[in-house]
Amino acid sequence: MAxxxxxxKVINTQRIRxxxxxxxxxxxxxxxNEMIQAFAPAIEPNRSYSSLFNKRSSQKCPRAIGCxxxxxxxxxxxxxxxxxxxxxxxYDDFEDFESSSEAxxxxxxxxxxxxxxxxxxxxxxxxxxxxxxxxxxxxxxxxxSIHNNSNNGNSETVFAYNHQxxxxxxxxxxxxxxSVKLQLSDWIRRIAMDTYPLAVCGSASGNxxxxxxxxxxxxxxITSVHEAHxxxxxxxxxxxxxxYGLYDGGGVIAVAIRNDIVVSSGREGGVHVFKIDGEQExxxxxxxxxxxxxxxxxxxxxxxxxxxDSTLVxxxxxDDAGMLWTGGYDxxxxxxxxxxxxxxxxxxxQPIFEIDVGSEVLSVSVxxxxxxxxxATAEGSVVLFSLDEGEVFSVxxxxxxxxGRRKREYARCAMIVQNDEERTTEDGGVDQPAVxxxxxxxxxxxxxxxxxxIDSFGYVSESKPYMNDDSLRGRLRPSHSxxxxxxxxxxxxxxVSGSQDGTIxxxxxxxxxxxxxxxxxxxxxxxxxxxxQYDDIAGVDRRPNCLYAMTGYKVWLGSICxxxxxxxxxxxxxxxxxxxxTGDDDSTEGFLYEDDDLxxxxx
Numbered sequence: 001m002a003x004x005x006x007x008x009k010v011i012n013t014q015r016i017r018x019x020x021x022x023x024x025x026x027x028x029x030x031x032x033n034e035m036i037q038a039f040a041p042a043i044e045p046n047r048s049y050s051s052l053f054n055k056r057s058s059q060k061c062p063r064a065i066g067c068x069x070x071x072x073x074x075x076x077x078x079x080x081x082x083x084x085x086x087x088x089x090x091y092d093d094f095e096d097f098e099s100s101s102e103a104x105x106x107x108x109x110x111x112x113x114x115x116x117x118x119x120x121x122x123x124x125x126x127x128x129x130x131x132x133x134x135x136x137x138x139x140x141x142x143x144x145s146i147h148n149n150s151n152n153g154n155s156e157t158v159f160a161y162n163h164q165x166x167x168x169x170x171x172x173x174x175x176x177x178x179s180v181k182l183q184l185s186d187w188i189r190r191i192a193m194d195t196y197p198l199a200v201c202g203s204a205s206g207n208x209x210x211x212x213x214x215x216x217x218x219x220x221x222i223t224s225v226h227e228a229h230x231x232x233x234x235x236x237x238x239x240x241x242x243x244y245g246l247y248d249g250g251g252v253i254a255v256a257i258r259n260d261i262v263v264s265s266g267r268e269g270g271v272h273v274f275k276i277d278g279e280q281e282x283x284x285x286x287x288x289x290x291x292x293x294x295x296x297x298x299x300x301x302x303x304x305x306x307x308x309d310s311t312l313v314x315x316x317x318x319d320d321a322g323m324l325w326t327g328g329y330d331x332x333x334x335x336x337x338x339x340x341x342x343x344x345x346x347x348x349x350q351p352i353f354e355i356d357v358g359s360e361v362l363s364v365s366v367x368x369x370x371x372x373x374x375x376a377t378a379e380g381s382v383v384l385f386s387l388d389e390g391e392v393f394s395v396x397x398x399x400x401x402x403x404g405r406r407k408r409e410y411a412r413c414a415m416i417v418q419n420d421e422e423r424t425t426e427d428g429g430v431d432q433p434a435v436x437x438x439x440x441x442x443x444x445x446x447x448x449x450x451x452x453x454i455d456s457f458g459y460v461s462e463s464k465p466y467m468n469d470d471s472l473r474g475r476l477r478p479s480h481s482x483x484x485x486x487x488x489x490x491x492x493x494x495x496v497s498g499s500q501d502g503t504i505x506x507x508x509x510x511x512x513x514x515x516x517x518x519x520x521x522x523x524x525x526x527x528x529x530x531x532x533q534y535d536d537i538a539g540v541d542r543r544p545n546c547l548y549a550m551t552g553y554k555v556w557l558g559s560i561c562x563x564x565x566x567x568x569x570x571x572x573x574x575x576x577x578x579x580x581x582t583g584d585d586d587s588t589e590g591f592l593y594e595d596d597d598l599x600x601x602x603x
Contacts, residue, residue: 163582167565170581171494171506174548181213181568181578188570190264192255193561194318198276198297199568200262201576202252204228208264210276210299213568213578220298222274226252226266236267239312239329242378242410243362245443245483247500247555258318261338261345262299265313271326273346275300303346305336315364317373319387323352325373327361333375333383335390353390357383365415370452371459374438376411382440384465394465398440398448412484414440416452418492419511434458435511439476439544441484441497447476449509449543474543476507486560488567490581495544496567498560502553504569509544550579 170176187204197214206226210219228250230236240248255264262274278295308326315327322339334351337343359377366373366387375383380400384393399409417439423432436452453461482500489495493510557571567579 166583167581168491168494170583171490172508172547174506175583176567176579176581177584178577178579180216180572181576182211182216182218183575184209184211184218185574187249187251187556187574188572188576189249189251189556189558190253190255191559191561191568191570191576192257193563193568194257194259196563196566196568198257199561199576200255200257200264201570202226202255202264204249204251206251206266208252208255208262208272208274208299210262210297211576212297213576219296222299222301225264225272225301227268230267236312239314239360240267242360242443243314243412244558245500249556249558253314254316256316256318256324258324258338261318263316263324263345265316265326267312269308269310269312270304271308271313271316272304273302273344275302302344305346306349307336307351308334314360314362315375317364317366319366319373320368321387323366323387325364325366327364327375329360331359331361331377332356333361333364333373333385355383355385355390355392357381357385357392357395362411363413365413367416369418369458370416370436370454372416372465374414374416376414376440378410380410382411382414382438384438384460386460386462393460393462396438396440396450396466398450399442399446409442409444409446411440412443413487414438415487415489417449417489417495417509419451419509420513421492432512436460437509439487439495439509441480441487441499443483445480445482445484445499445501447479447484447497449474449476451511476544476546478546480505482555485558488560488562490562490564490567496560496562498553498557498569498571500555500557502551502555502557502571504550504553504557504560504567506547506549507544508547511542553577 184201184203186207188201189204190202191199193199193213197212199211199213201209201211203209205224206228207221207223208225209221211217212219243253251266253265253267255262257263260276262276263271264274265271276297277300278297280293281296282291282293308328312329313326314329317325318338319325322337323335324338324345326334326336328334333353333355335353336345336348336351338345340348357375357377359379359381361375361377363376364373365375368387371387372393373385373387375385377383380397382396382398384396385391386393398411415438417437419435419437420432422430422434425431434454436454437449438452439447439449441447451467453464453467455461480497480499480501480503482502484497484499486498487496493508493513495507495509496504497507498504553569553571554573556573557569559570561568565580565582567581569577571577
């Protein structure tokens with residue numbers, strides 16, 4: 001055409017809108033902090049980002065306003081990695097567009113007034129988007145610089161999330177979801193758990209149950225394994241009084257599980273051994289004959305350990321090195337190999353180790369990490385012994401020598417607790433040594449602690465097992481008002497104790513994180529017992545501090561199990577109680593407390 005410099009370019013306005021929306025979406029995804037704040041507009045300034053994803057504290061949007069649940073769940077999964085860094089991926093949304101000068105020359109040559117007006121509005125849009133593109137490119141360069149510095153050792157994390165830290169905070173702040181994990185037809189007296197959710201229970205009638213706590217399902221039950229009561233034997237009656245005081249619930253005394261092996265003991269004497277087997281089950285589904293196959297677990301009785309045929313066994317504990325440790329009321333601690341394929345556990349005629357502690361053993365606890373175990377005895381002493389040599393390291397008498405007001409109290413249970421983990425410096429040196437101690441619970445509710453002496457190899461020193469550290473040695477306050485039946489430790493620095501007073505208490509037992517609350521205060525002791533004067537502490541008091549108590553349990557409380565995330569207990573008649581500290585309150589496990597059936601339970 002004469003007099004025409006070029007053909008006017010027709011711009012697709014719908015395509016422009018799509019690219020504008022795409023650019024705005026990039027802008028939205030790049031602003032991670034603004035997006036996080038958008039999900040929690042009412043969060044306090046001092047709260048961490050991790051609390052935003054704790055469903056117990058997050059604000060829920062009504063479905064009527066179109067809450068973007070899919071996008072939020074996807075973003076939450078991204079943040080649930082242990083160390084996550086958010087980086088923005090930038091796209092060039094202008095690669096198909098001409099430059100603003102070219103667009104201007106084209107618009108000037110347009111023969112139509114409407115086309116000229118459209119081009120002018122498009123120029124403004126291009127200018128805004130290009131300015132934003134330059135800004136995003138600068139942000140990308142800054143984030144890439146941060147990423148390069150972190151790879152070079154100069155870490156500057158954009159966003160970090162540690163699920164384990166959140167769980168520990170939930171333990172300390174009583175942030176948990178409580179539920180009835182399972183309900184049986186018999187009173188539950190003992191629980192043992194190895195790998196959650198599989199657990200084994202002993203009942204008041206002497207039955208042994210295999211249960212799945214996630215599915216709230218009883219997998220198998222072997223009835224009448226042990227005697228419910230033995231009333232005509234004075235020795236057994238005396239032993240039951242030592243074990244349970246005035247509240248003997250009857251039936252099974254102890255249970256334990258490790259991999260596919262289950263053991264139990266009763267008041268008739270001896271230790272029964274069971275094997276967990278699986279059978280495939282085929283079920284038919286649908287009208288067209290479809291089938292599905294699953295494995296059904298059950299218990300298979302293998303007999304009793306021959307060497308312990310008539311011995312009253314009060315405690316059972318598996319270690320990580322292939323040994324089953326038993327505590328006998330005859331005053332002996334014995335160890336048997338449970339993973340010997342040539343000599344199964346029920347066929348062994350003699351133990352690998354047999355340790356004479358001089359008094360009736362009421363509980364046994366072992367710890368392979370530092371290579372020793374502890375036993376609580378009826379005379380009141382706590383025996384520290386070696387797992388490798390099968391010899392006694394030391395004998396500790398936390399309740400004195402039988403004089404004073406607490407002369408009747410004895411050691412009912414004891415365990416080894418890690419107060420703090422070892423911390424190292426950047427050059428590999430030890431900045432903070434690991435702290436271990438022995439905690440003992442008494443027959444009248446008193447609890448004591450004594451620090452262990454760990455050598456350079458991480459084991460208990462044979463020459464001097466305990467340290468003379470008065471800041472960590474002493475009586476825990478407040479005491480339970482009933483017999484301390486069981487203890488557990490979900491993680492370093494945390495201790496759980498359960499008593500016949502109907503409470504489970506959570507203790508902060510960290511040594512290095514002590515606030516020095518009682519610094520310079522000398523607490524007066526109330527009697528003249530020789531080895532129990534542990535309340536005479538001056539300086540920094542580093543004894544465990546009780547954080548809170550869970551109430552509503554009955555006097556039959558006898559077992560506490562934990563895998564670090566969940567706390568499983570008996571003490572509620574025929575039900576198993578579970579407390580979940582992971583922060584996931586949408587769990588369908590068990591039955592949540594939604595009515596008045598368990599109104600007595602509280603934190």
